[in-house]
Amino acid sequence: MSEECVFCDIAEGRAPGFVVAENDLAFAILDIQPLSQGHCLVIPRRHVEWWDGLTDDETDAVFRLARLTAAKIRKVFGPDLVTMYVRGRRVPHAHVFLVPTFKDDPLDRVFNALEGFQEQATTLTAIRGQDEMRAAAEKLKGA
Ligand SMILES: [Zn+2]
Structure with missing residues (x-):
């Protein structure tokens, strides 16, 4: 855990988040600065800066949840596609972006x-x- 990490705060219930799906090792929330409606982040519960620092179990949990969440986004918002990417410049806690994308x-x-x-x-x-x-x-x- 990092002392000043908003994703750790959400994971541990100290800050609100619009959770849309979760499992034991990861959770998916709406991004509060969405690029489009339904834009979600999939986040491991454990604080790890880069996604290549995830354990095998965390990797399974994060990407299985990303797949499930992307399917929900497609079902609800009907985008042309759901763009997935990972960056981490603003919050140094690994997270996967799932952005519904239209032409x-x-x-x-x-x-x-x-x-x-x-x-x-x-x-x-x-x-x-x-x-x-x-x-x-x-x-x-x-x-
Ligand atoms: Zn964190």
């Missing part, structure tokens, strides 16, 4: 812009060759 909404435009960067082959040619891809994969496998 041309703000998040859709952000990802469209990112895909635009991916499609700019001239700036990324140096990392796209077969040898470069193979070398990157070997580095990751050996890490």
Whole structure:
């Protein structure tokens, strides 16, 4: 537990949260600054800064709950898709974003812009060759 962590406060009942689903090791709440209606966060109960610091059981719990919550979001709000990502710049307690996304909404435009960067082959040619891809994969496998 961190002394000044809003997600720990919610996990331990010291702060309110709009809980939409939960299990023993994780809970899902509405984001209080939503990018769209139904935007949720899936959060491990234990304070851990980065999601790659989760135990195997926590990883199972978080991502199973993310799948369940995404299905609820799709059922209730009917988005084109539910975008999932992890960042952690504002709250240093691992959390998964689940954002209902519709064509041309703000998040859709952000990802469209990112895909635009991916499609700019001239700036990324140096990392796209077969040898470069193979070398990157070997580095990751050996890490
Ligand atoms: Zn925390």
